[in-house]
Amino acid sequence: MDESGTGSANSFSGLLAASLALFPARFEPMTTALRFRRLIATDLPLLHEWLQREHVRAWWSRRESFDEVVEHYLPAIEGRKPTDLYLIVLEERPVGFIQTYLLPDHPDSAELVGVGTGVAGVDLFIAEAELTGQGLGAEVLRSFTREIVFAHPTTIACVADPHARNAVSLRAFEKAGFHKVNDFLDPTDGATHTLMRLERPV
Ligand SMILES: CC(C)(COP(=O)(O)OP(=O)(O)OC[C@H]1O[C@@H](n2cnc3c(N)ncnc32)[C@H](O)[C@@H]1OP(=O)(O)O)[C@@H](O)C(=O)NCCC(=O)NCCS
Secondary structure, eight states: OOSSHHHHHHHHHHHHHHHHHSSSGGGOTTTTTTEEEEOGGGEEEHHHHHHHHHHTTTOOOOOOOOHHHHHHHHHHHTTSSEEEEEEEEEEEEEEEEEEEEEGGGGGHHHHHHTTOOEEEEEEEEEEOOGGTTTHHHHHHHHHHHHHHHHTTTEEEEEEEEBTOOOOHHHHHHHTTTTTEEEEEETTTTEEEEEEEEEEEOO
């Protein structure tokens, strides 16, 4: 199911060209194209601004005031909540957000999706609408699961639960090697979500 072949590579090259057009002045050919950096408190105004963008609001929990964003994300930044928050950095520019957590640390979610010990969750968005639909999301998921999620030797699988109608997200997860497990109703938003799962690579 991993489709990291020529087609993806070509579209990712196109994506890099698009990112250079967006951020031409700072490009340095020798920098690593894609990396993840821990979110810090001074990133919260940027995160707040990203969360108001239409293409993000459509599929992400709405937090409209800056105070709501601080209340939700600062505890994790300060190590008081067991969720690891990262900026997605492309060519040294923050272009999105991704988080991971162990499901047993969030018992309500774990019970809802029916998973347990050793299973991590992941959620992400690409903040620049112009950079979506070109292979970046799938590439982020491949890199992030390899470098961050499965860096923990006890993590046996990674799951995500996009809205069942979020075809773009489902396709990005599928391209990164996730498979569909089942649809379920999430009582917190009343919507049908699709549980996607990636086993630890052997
Ligand atoms: C979801 C998201 C992270 C995916 O990243 P991305 O860079 O757009 O994804 P990719 O380009 O790697 O893959 C998207 C795929 O969906 C396809 N696609 C685009 N529009 C589509 C549509 N209307 N229906 C079905 N597939 C569609 C693309 O063609 C691509 O597949 P392909 O490479 O086989 O052609 C990004 O779109 C995003 O941040 N969206 C807004 C927030 C969000 O939905 N977050 C996810 C919450 S779980």
